[in-house]
Amino acid sequence: MHVVFFLIAALTLGGALAAVLLKNTVHCALAVTLAFLGHALLFLRLDAQFAGFAQILIYIGAVAILVVFAILLTRGSEAPASGIFSKTWLLGLLIAAAVFAVLGWSIIESARALAVDSAAPQVTVHDIGVALVGRYVLPLEIVALLLTAATIGAVIVALHEKERPR
């Protein structure tokens, strides 16, 4: 059973590492897609079908495409002459380590707070739907409002600018 987990973990980590280390930006984008796929597979292994498929639909179907388009529409995909690492990589490493420490600490704490032998809950898509429009309806509406604002903002940015008399 653990073999599958380690395979998926290797896929995810390999994709993430390749995304950082590869020279060609488009290759990096494709590698990060691999890491997204690894995440989705991890969700599926935890019997979280909805989260897993939503991960594929949104991250591979939309976010990866967006990243790739952004790379193509801005500048060439070749590596810059100054190397692929930023000058402040040490600071970045520190921040990443701090975030990882906080997340790891909270996961270890939550494992201690829960009973060891509590069975994994069986969550169906139906339950998720009921929770979304029941208990969590306010956060859902806030997210909807935020997304609507973002859409309107995008449309305004993309609008033709009227000729302004000076």
Add this chain to the structure above:
Amino acid sequence: MASTSAVTGADQIFILLRDWLVHLLPSALRPAASVVLGAIAIVAVFPGLFALTTVFERKGLGRMQNRLGPNRVGPYGFFQPIADGIKALTKEDVVPFRADAMVHFLAPLVLLVTVFMGFAVLPVGRNMQLVDMDSGLLFFFAMGAATELSVFMAGWSSRNKYSMLGAMRAVAQMISYEVALLLSSVTVVMIAGSLSLTEIVDAQNQYTGIFPHWYIFTPWGLASFLMFSIAATAETNRSPFDLPEGESEIVAGYHTEYSGFKFAIFFVAEYLAMFALSGMGATLFLGGWSAPLKFLGFIPSWIWFFLKVMCAIFIFIWMRGTLPRLRQDQLMNFAWKFALPFTLLNLLVTALWRFMGAGWLRWVVCAAILAGAYVFMGRMGMHRKHIGPRSYRYAE
């Protein structure tokens, strides 16, 4: 409510065959063997259907264009796909010198795998579904979304302007129409109350008198079905939405630099995507494998499913022979200014239908809203276009 028609032996013949084959094996291997057999069936049946479809398409298009179509290989040219397959296998595989070899190689494989995955959740007959997932519809569309990346990979890795342009067109088109595709499917989920395709088919497999409860026979269902069909045509890059492969402008789009069997894989994947989306349309709106009239239930369910799919394929071919190709701006305008608002309105109408309760009133109200919106939005869209008699400068 379970289906009312009697389950006959012919209906379950493939299930019985699979169980018989699986029972020849030791019991430890049985679950794995039954999945593998199902996968083999999918991998064998749909490409076989593809081979048949290419002949029908070329013969049908030939008829529409007043010519014969393939007629040299075998009786009436029916062995043409075999000849084409051998040709594709024996052709030289040319990879451009500047191409990104790894991504160029992976693109057709990723495309074919993701397209095949979609069939895993499609119920092609009673009990004939490889995996019955709680969120099967979501799985299907997740796999559909993953194909976009492979199209991009193909176009980008070829290092060819035409490939790149074709890939950009294809991805832009697929993203735009995916919104309409998903939103029109959501209406079915709202009424059936489930993302499981088995339950969606079961909800439609009921009869009033002899007539079935298919979702296409409701105002919101008809509107959703039409939007779904248009979006599916665009999603599979079929004519009139075949701009990504517009021969007169960009050679062959994202697969310009593919030859031999890799090109054949793109070709197969396009048709497989058509089968998958036709099957999904049939499952969502045309009752999946259920019979169109109650007394026709004695005919095996898988025959009905494949009949519905082939009818959809025929309409695809008919449209290809009839309609001219759209322009890029017309394509985008239609997706964002007509299809998106209309499907969003249809969501509201579906909610109204759900909560108005049974009775004739909801038929009138829902149909009136949708028809009014259709006419209004059509008029608004055409308002500033000034489409009148055309005059051509050098052709009068």
